Amino acid sequence: MQHYSGFGLLKHALHYHEDWQRVWRNPTPKKKYDVIIIGAGGHGLATAYYLAKEHGITNVAVLEKGHLGGGNIARNTTIVRSNYLWDESAALYEHSMKLWEGLSQDLNYNVMFSQRGVYHTCHTLGDMRSNERLVAANRLQGIDNEMVDAEQLQKEIPSLDCSKGARYPIMGASVQRRAGNARHDAVAWGYARAADALGVDLIQNCEVIDMEISEGKITGVKTKQYGVLKADRVGCVVAGNSGVLAKMAGFELPVESHPLQALVSEPIKPFLDTVVMSNHVHGYMSQSDKGDLVIGAGIDGWVGYGQRGSYGIIEHTIQAIVEMFPCTSRVRMNRQWGGIVDACPDASPIISDTPVKNLFFNCGWGTGGFKGTPGSGNLFAHTLAHGKPHPIAEPFSMYRFHTGALIDEHGAAGVAH
Amino acid sequence: MLLIYCPHCGEHRDEEEFHSKGQAHIARPLDPDNCTDKEWGEYLFFRKNPRGLHHELWIHATGCRKFFNVTRDTVSYEIKEVYKIGERPSVVATAS
Numbered sequence: 001m002q003h004y005s006g007f008g009l010l011k012h013a014l015h016y017h018e019d020w021q022r023v024w025r026n027p028t029p030k031k032k033y034d035v036i037i038i039g040a041g042g043h044g045l046a047t048a049y050y051l052a053k054e055h056g057i058t059n060v061a062v063l064e065k066g067h068l069g070g071g072n073i074a075r076n077t078t079i080v081r082s083n084y085l086w087d088e089s090a091a092l093y094e095h096s097m098k099l100w101e102g103l104s105q106d107l108n109y110n111v112m113f114s115q116r117g118v119y120h121t122c123h124t125l126g127d128m129r130s131n132e133r134l135v136a137a138n139r140l141q142g143i144d145n146e147m148v149d150a151e152q153l154q155k156e157i158p159s160l161d162c163s164k165g166a167r168y169p170i171m172g173a174s175v176q177r178r179a180g181n182a183r184h185d186a187v188a189w190g191y192a193r194a195a196d197a198l199g200v201d202l203i204q205n206c207e208v209i210d211m212e213i214s215e216g217k218i219t220g221v222k223t224k225q226y227g228v229l230k231a232d233r234v235g236c237v238v239a240g241n242s243g244v245l246a247k248m249a250g251f252e253l254p255v256e257s258h259p260l261q262a263l264v265s266e267p268i269k270p271f272l273d274t275v276v277m278s279n280h281v282h283g284y285m286s287q288s289d290k291g292d293l294v295i296g297a298g299i300d301g302w303v304g305y306g307q308r309g310s311y312g313i314i315e316h317t318i319q320a321i322v323e324m325f326p327c328t329s330r331v332r333m334n335r336q337w338g339g340i341v342d343a344c345p346d347a348s349p350i351i352s353d354t355p356v357k358n359l360f361f362n363c364g365w366g367t368g369g370f371k372g373t374p375g376s377g378n379l380f381a382h383t384l385a386h387g388k389p390h391p392i393a394e395p396f397s398m399y400r401f402h403t404g405a406l407i408d409e410h411g412a413a414g415v416a417h
Numbered sequence: 418m419l420l421i422y423c424p425h426c427g428e429h430r431d432e433e434e435f436h437s438k439g440q441a442h443i444a445r446p447l448d449p450d451n452c453t454d455k456e457w458g459e460y461l462f463f464r465k466n467p468r469g470l471h472h473e474l475w476i477h478a479t480g481c482r483k484f485f486n487v488t489r490d491t492v493s494y495e496i497k498e499v500y501k502i503g504e505r506p507s508v509v510a511t512a513s
Contacts, residue, residue: 243466254462256439257491302437305468305492311418312433345462402458 001197004108023189024196029203029226033061035384036221036231038208038245040064042073042184043362043369044237045191045202046377047384049107052198054378055385060200061231063223065207069188072239075339076370077262077296079275079286081118081179083138083145084412088395089348090141095392096375097178103374109190112183112289116274119148119157119175121324123168123280130411131174138176145176159271161326168281168323181275181286187373211248217357218249233358235384240305240340242363251355254401255342255364258299261309263317263336265328267291276324279411283320285328293331295321299341299367309338341366346406347413351380351389352398360384361398368413421475422499425483438474440464441486468492470510 002008002021012020035051037044040062052058062068080100082093104110122128131147138145149172154162162170196202203226210222211234220230236245240257267290277284277296284296297317300310314336322329343366344350350364362380365372375392382390389397400406419432446452446460465471471491476484488497488508497508 241468244468247467252459252463252465254458254464256464256466257468302473302489303439303466303471303491304494306494310432312431342466401462402455404454404458 023193024202027201029061029201029229032230034059035233036229037062037235037237039238040068040202041071042188042373043376045188045195046373047235047237047380048200049191049195050378050381051384052195052200055381057385058199062202063206063208064204067204068192068202069185072339072369073184073188075337076184077294078181078184078370080182080371081176082143083176084409085134085137086407087141088407089409090143091392092375094143096372099374099378107190107194109193111186111190115178115180117175117177118179118275119173121170121173121278123170127280128171134412135174144178145174147172147174159325159327160276161324213356218359233384235360235380237362240342242342249356249359255344256303257305257340257342259304259306259309259338260299260341260367261297261313261338263295263333265293265331266334278324281320281323283317285321305340307338307340347409348407349396350398351383351393351396423477423480424485424499424501425481434477434479436476436478438476441472441474472506
């Protein structure tokens with residue numbers, strides 16, 4: 001793999017940037033792999049990378065029905081934070097956060113991770129109490145999170161309407177200062193490049209149409225383009241399409257797929273150097289390096305695979321943003337899109353073995369999968385390498401919906417993706 | 418945005434008036450006292466999540482506040498039929 005550096009950039013400039021190496025190979029699949037990962041999104045690519053790097057398993061294929069990094073990793077609003085309520089999720093997201101903090105160096109690829117802080121505004125006494133509880137819980141878990149009052153918040157974010165005249169006046173906010181955002185596409189590309197360099201085969205335009213299962217054990221997958229590919233273990237990391245693959249394997253999952261939307265405005269001058277989200281008026285916003293306002297919305301409450309959402313959701317979201325940032329009322333929106341998120345009843349993900357032996361699922365990340373990308377891949381790689389979950393991933397078994405040991409994160413997940 | 422026909426009101430109304438309540442026709446266990454944890458868990462949390470035809474329960478939340486069923490395509494979002502509680506769907510998926 002060609003090492004990226006400032007010096008390299010200078011060197012290639014002398015050749016008019018015409019002799020850069022291909023970032024990853026485009027191999028034809030082998031007939032047999034140690035591990036097949038279905039889905040070359042952020043989580044799938046991260047899984048492949050850590051399998052090769054930390055567990056020395058390089059005979060790995062990542063199968064992708066479209067192009068790599070073309071699903072939710074290309075569609076999300078790039079927020080990274082780890083201030084979840086319960087110990088299980090805090091451990092999971094903090095594991096991820098620690099990987100984020102060294103990711104650009106680790107991958108030799110600039111993922112533009114920017115710890116610009118994430119604020120959760122509180123508009124009611126109930127909001128204040130739940131955020132204070134969250135802050136207290138996070139401190140016990142060793143995760144940074146703090147409360148600021150409305151006056152302080154106004155100083156930190158001048159464009160935010162913290163006046164008493166607002167329809168839902170802001171009483172305060174919690175802020176995780178280590179949180180922030182990252183360049184979403186770069187995360188997929190960085191992991192893809194690093195995994196490829198370690199020998200992982202990235203197979204694009206390869207759709208899985210069936211599972212090869214005999215005597216309750218998976219032996220491979222059937223693909224549309226390359227027929228049957230054998231594998232000792234198979235990991236499914238297909239987000240919104242998890243239900244479709246589970247059906248192929250003959251079981252149901254406790255997930256439902258919903259369209260989730262986001263939108264960006266025309267680029268404007270920098271005025272917001274952080275991320276602000278409100279669970280109460282239900283909207284969140286940050287400003288990208290290009291200057292567009294990145295605005296996030298809610299899911300449609302019904303099952304949908306259409307990768308587009310309802311107009312009503314956009315309208316509600318924009319109302320919330322204009323309520324919080326009145327100065328944005330005349331900004332024009334440039335693009336709007338949707339992605340399919342697979343949501344669990346308890347708003348926590350699934351990293352789990354399944355009723356089929358040697359088949360593992362990593363899904364149910366719902367509206368907040370981006371922040372989990374490194375941690376999810378790291379833990380799922382452990383699960384695939386050892387055939388049993390990492391201690392941090394253990395509580396996230398799909399069987400928690402049988403035992404009742406749910407990890408209810410509806411409060412901490414909120415609107416905040 | 419869906420335009421939904423409420424079989425109780427006899428009118429098409431905007432989706433905003435309705436609320437989706439998820440998969441329809443989930444039968445409550447007949448003998449709840451003797452259910453295993455697995456059976457309870459599956460009843461409460463495990464759902465069909467089809468890419469294609471789906472039978473759903475909806476409520477006309479800001480209208481007549483009554484429940485009814487909808488058969489809808491989850492890819493095209495086209496509503497194939499609307500039918501009342503207790504009735505069976507006439508449009509069903511051919512495979513599975």
